[in-house]
Amino acid sequence: MPQRKGSSGVGLLYGLYSARLRRELVDASLPHHVGMIIDGNRRWARERAHETAAHGHRAGAAKMHEFLGWCDGLGIRVVTIYLLSSDNLTGRDPEELRQLFEIIAALADDLSRSGDWRVQHVGRDDGLPQPLVETLKAAEDRTRDNVGLHINLAVGYGGRREIADAMRSIVSSHGKGGGTIDDLAEILTPELIADHLYTQGQPDPDLIIRTSGEQRLSDFMLWQSAHSEFYFVEALGPDLREVDFLRALRAYATRDRRYGT
Secondary structure, eight states: OHHHHHHHHHHHHHHHHHHHHHHHTTTSOOOSEEEEEOOOHHHHHHHTTOSSTHHHHHHHHHHHHHHHHHHHHTTOOEEEEEEEETTHHHHSOHHHHHHHHHHHHHHHHHHTTSTTOEEEEESOSTTSOHHHHHHHHHHHHHHTTOOSOEEEEEEEEOHHHHHHHHHHHHHHHHHHTTOOHHHHHHHOOHHHHHTTSTTTTSOOOSEEEEOTTOOOOTTSSTTGGGGOEEEEOSSOGGGOOHHHHHHHHHHHHHSOOOTTO
16 A cells, blocks of 8 residues: 555656646747657666567667657657667677567557658668568558658668768769769759758757667767757666656757857
8 A cells, every 4th residue: 555655656746747847848949850869778678687688679669659759749840760770780689680670660550550640761771671671661651641740760770871872872863964073073062962861851850869878879860960969868768758858858948059159
């Protein structure tokens, strides 16, 4: 009985604190685009003595679905979730990767059936198994005309590779039009490069959040994050709470964004 009472008290305090944070954000400037580096899933599984990292990845995927609901509820328009880097494709145990591919496919399919959300894969297909590629493509096709929250799923993604792909696309298009290298040098601008990124046409992330206490980008949106604000959460990915997110938004709202000055 006492334990039940204590839990109820904790729940009440959490609710009051969450409500207070929300009130503080009523007239605050919120980000249009949030990037999320979901980290700590494997550590979460180890700390709970699970046999495989898949338990952590499943818990992390479930948390990301919940996280997207928080974003949508606050009117955030674009969210990019870093689910699998191109480096992970060669640095992970094959069995863990197989399970992770299945978890990501299930998440993409689930998100594509969640209301009016639009799902987009950002990253390259090479290195990904065909069933996952097909599921990501189907999620994109199913939600192409949706006008709600725009969700970028960064799978098989690398920021340096994205920039290289953008440059390759620019050079190829320019060459097909009969242009010379000298001509290209004259017209090459940051805006032109941005138009050839995987996220072309989207606003750059205003805020990038990373879980698990790690403070690094890990090759995530290197070009787009030039003027982003960063917020690092100690909680492991599956343990992320809504109040952690609200604190990140509160911190963002108080910052003076000077865009490089």
